[in-house]
Amino acid sequence: MIQKILIANRGEIAVRIIRACKEMGITSVAIFSEADRHALHVKKADESYRIGSDPLSGYLNAHRIVNTAVTARCDAIHPGYGFLSENPELAAICKRRGIKFIGPDDSVISRMGDKVEARKAMIEAGVPVIPGSEGNIKDLDEAVVIAKSIGYPVMLKATNGGGGRGIRRCDNEKELLSNYDRVISEATKAFGSPELFIEKCVVTPKHIEVQILADQKGHAIHLYERDCSIQRRNQKLIEIAPSPQLSEDQRNYIGDLAVKAAKAVNYENAGTVEFLLDSEDKFYFMEMNTRLQVEHTITETITGIDIVQEQIRIASGMELRYSQDEVSYRGFAIEFRINAEDPKQDFLPSFGKITRYFAAGGPGVRTDASIYTGYIIPPYYDSMCAKLTVWALNWDDAIKRGSRALGDIGVFGVKTTIPYYKEILKNELFINANFNTSFVESHPELIDYEDEMSPDIIAAAIAAAIAAHEGI
Structure with missing residues (x-):
């Protein structure tokens, strides 16, 4: 059984994993940026390590996280969700360094993170998929041809996307032409890859x-x-x-x-x-x-x-x-x-x-x-x-x-x-x-709801009313 886990995350999910560790008698290790020095997961973990002053880079640096786990003598890393949880690099580094990654193998993360490869795997398994391109789109001309063949509306999607980013609905060819470069830009910035594929849009599913x-x-x-x-x-x-x-x-x-x-x-x-x-x-x-x-x-x-x-x-x-x-x-x-x-x-x-x-x-x-x-x-x-x-x-x-x-x-x-x-x-x-x-x-x-008044404002209003009354 795993004895000591570094939690490669923050906030609510880090607290959740710490609670599971406590119930199982496992030592929990938190990591934190300077912005999270007073965060709840830092207070609740058995041990905690600062991973940098920058608010984000530490949580996204797979090598630094694994090095911290090795230094703390952890035998496993739990990625939680977000950050590096679906980045195959973290799982691969854990494998090389002899640290258990609490998740699937890096090869599976890579395959299912690639939306085109995932589609192919599901088709081979007999799982129904949405009609669309067989692979990545080569260029805008091909996207126009495929969209016409499957019918509008269509969805342009980043092959390595997720979390609702790198995706645009196109109801006609004009929108496809205007959104194509935009999705490529979003995909490149968010996921480091410009690759796209196209699917039929399932309306109001x-x-x-x-x-x-x-x-x-x-x-x-x-x-x-x-x-x-x-x-x-x-x-x-x-x-x-x-x-x-x-x-x-x-x-x-x-x-x-x-x-x-x-x-x-x-x-x-x-x-x-x-x-x-x-x-x-x-x-x-x-x-x-x-x-x-x-x-x-x-x-x-x-x-x-x-x-x-x-x-x-x-x-x-x-x-x-x-x-x-x-x-x-x-x-x-x-x-x-x-x-x-x-x-x-x-x-x-x-x-x-x-x-x-x-x-x-x-x-x-x-x-x-x-x-x-x-x-x-x-x-x-x-x-x-x-x-x-x-x-x-x-x-x-x-x-x-x-x-x-x-x-x-x-x-x-x-x-x-x-x-x-x-x-x-x-x-x-x-x-x-x-x-x-x-x-x-x-x-x-x-x-169109009424904003709730905070207890502090209510208390201040009551105090003001009392003071005004006493002053009469």
Whole structure:
């Protein structure tokens, strides 16, 4: 069994991994930039190492991270999500240095990170894919020809892209001509490669993903699906497990597809196979995320399986503890990404000092956070500062519990997406489990909420009123 893990990440996910380590009796090691010196993951880890003054470069330097792990005498590295989690270089360096990488082999990360190679692998495995180019597009002329053959709208996608970047919808040839160079520029800047491919655009699909686990012995299982259709500009906001929009037959079908996909590439550890479900109830493979997902919490909630601990066990060479027949789900779970953003200002990031914070609690509520009262959210990283997960036996009760929990949690000093989510839970389409990826853009009225007043402002107003009254 692995004895000491360096966590190559920060924030909420680093705290999550530290908690798994503590329960398993494993020593945890945190890394931090100067901007994260007072971060919660640094306070909670057994050991911590500064990796530089620059806010980002340390978290992105695979060699420095592995050197730190060697110096700290760690026997494994957990990449979390984001940063280097899907960069095959980190996994490859770990292999050369004799450090276990808690994730799949670097060759699998490379193959599935290349969207064209991933498509080819799924076609060979018999997993349905969206119609599109057979490989990378050579030039704009070829893109025009392919777009005409499969029909508009189409999607231009960066071959090595991810996270909603390097992707553009084109509804006609004019938009294709104007977006082509733009996507190449985005792909080159974000992923270091100008390569693109083209796919038919599945209009207003449902975004469904399946959590899988696979060990080193060739065993693979799925932990059912998550509905990630509530998103903005390809960035997920609310996730649900299982999807309230699927039948049991669809659920079993997509789960089997995900396991088939994992076995086809000899996958190992935790991963997610993502699909689009069109208006004709056809599933299409979209991509495979070769890491832990932000929304793994809802799968843990409905299945009772600790995915992070399973990751560590698998990396230690242990077999899966569960067969597919032993995995079941119960109820519905909803995760809300609490982002430090102002929905009324086009979701503009809102960084600064948390003047007051209190977590939601009560039955069926889980809060994963990296913030505390007095913590200053730095402007260098992703805006997500907490995750709120609720569970109930049925969909209606899950919504009610979500509303209550969103009313319980308090993050003051910065703007957050909390009031925006409250409005979503009041929407009839959401309540009736009838939504797709166009939900957010189709409901601009959701931002017409009253801003919540912070406790500090309320207290100041009360004090002023009392002073004014006493002065009469």
